[in-house]
Amino acid sequence: MKKNTTTSKLPYSRTGLTALLGLGAATSANAAVVMSTTVGSGLRPPATSGSIGWDIDNDGANDFSLSNSATSAAFWNDYDGRILGKTTDLNSPFLKLSTSQAISSGVPGYGFAAAPQGVAVMYITTIGANASQGGWAINDTGFIGFKFEISGNTHFGWAEVTIDALNPGQGFIINEAWYNTTADQGLLAGTQTVVPEPSTYAVGLAGLALGAAGLRRWRKAKQASA
Numbered sequence: 001m002k003k004n005t006t007t008s009k010l011p012y013s014r015t016g017l018t019a020l021l022g023l024g025a026a027t028s029a030n031a032a033v034v035m036s037t038t039v040g041s042g043l044r045p046p047a048t049s050g051s052i053g054w055d056i057d058n059d060g061a062n063d064f065s066l067s068n069s070a071t072s073a074a075f076w077n078d079y080d081g082r083i084l085g086k087t088t089d090l091n092s093p094f095l096k097l098s099t100s101q102a103i104s105s106g107v108p109g110y111g112f113a114a115a116p117q118g119v120a121v122m123y124i125t126t127i128g129a130n131a132s133q134g135g136w137a138i139n140d141t142g143f144i145g146f147k148f149e150i151s152g153n154t155h156f157g158w159a160e161v162t163i164d165a166l167n168p169g170q171g172f173i174i175n176e177a178w179y180n181t182t183a184d185q186g187l188l189a190g191t192q193t194v195v196p197e198p199s200t201y202a203v204g205l206a207g208l209a210l211g212a213a214g215l216r217r218w219r220k221a222k223q224a225s226a
Contacts, residue, residue: 033192036157036177044166044173045073056081056148056157056179063148068169073122075172082112083119084145089133092117096135096142097189103145103156104186104195112147121163122171131163131172138165141175143189153183158190 036056045068046052053062063081067074075094077083084103085093090113097103105112120128127138136142141162147154157179165171180187186195 032181033178033187033194034181036159036179039159039174039177042173042175045170047167047170049169051076053079054081054174056146056177057150057155059150064146066174067118070169071124072120072128073169073171074128075119075121076116077113077119078116079148081146081148082114084110084112084147085134087111090114092119092130094119094121094128094130094134094136094144096140097145097158099143099190100188100193101143101145102186102195103147103158103189105147105154105156105184107186122165122168124168125165125171127163136163138163145189148179150183155183156180156186158187160190 036058038055038058043052043054043066045066047068049068049070051065051067054064054066055061056063062079065076065078067076075083083093083095084097085095087109090111093113095110119130121131121136122128127136139162141160143158143160145156145158147156149155157177159177160175161172162175163172166173178187178192180194182194187193188195
């Protein structure tokens with residue numbers, strides 16, 4: 001009997017499977033994490049009593065403000081900006097983040113305060129209550145996560161902050177800040193890496209499941225024809 005030499009084709013091409021595997025990465029690559037140019041060489045509260053606004057994306061609308069009240073230096077969520085905190089403590093959060101910690105609306109155990117609030121970063125020459133609660137100490141450099149709005153859409157970002165106790169009302173400085181230009185998509189603190197959206201994971205996993213099922217059928221067909 002002549003052996004059946006017909007070759008069964010893979011149900012999905014290698015190219016197709018590669019595309020499915022790379023879907024999440026491709027989606028993430030479409031996002032752009034850009035620097036906040038309004039930080040300049042460093043942004044801190046004014047030298048005398050008063051406040052200055054911080055317009056993160058330079059669109060003409062302030063998102064936060066930094067204030068000097070002579071005895072204290074504060075970071076205010078008084079516009080559309082909000083700082084990331086633990087859900088167990090969203091009363092004026094100023095949480096110190098580690099490198100690559102996720103900043104998004106869907107991170108378990110973390111959230112953003114709903115109402116405008118002031119954050120006490122320094123009081124005279126001691127660390128402020130809110131900053132201390134967030135894990136900060138004098139001379140620390142670390143990251144904070146934030147969200148703000150661009151044309152009514154939510155965007156996430158991070159800032160590198162140093163608490164240097166320079167003057168009683170100027171005790172912290174924002175060294176640099178970056179934000180995701182894609183609305184509602186998170187990013188990782190201290191990096192230009194975005195956090196894939198849940199829908200991306202779902203599509204990618206569904207594609208992998210289809211590919212695996214098709215591969216099993218192909219192997220069975222090949223064994224039957226041998």
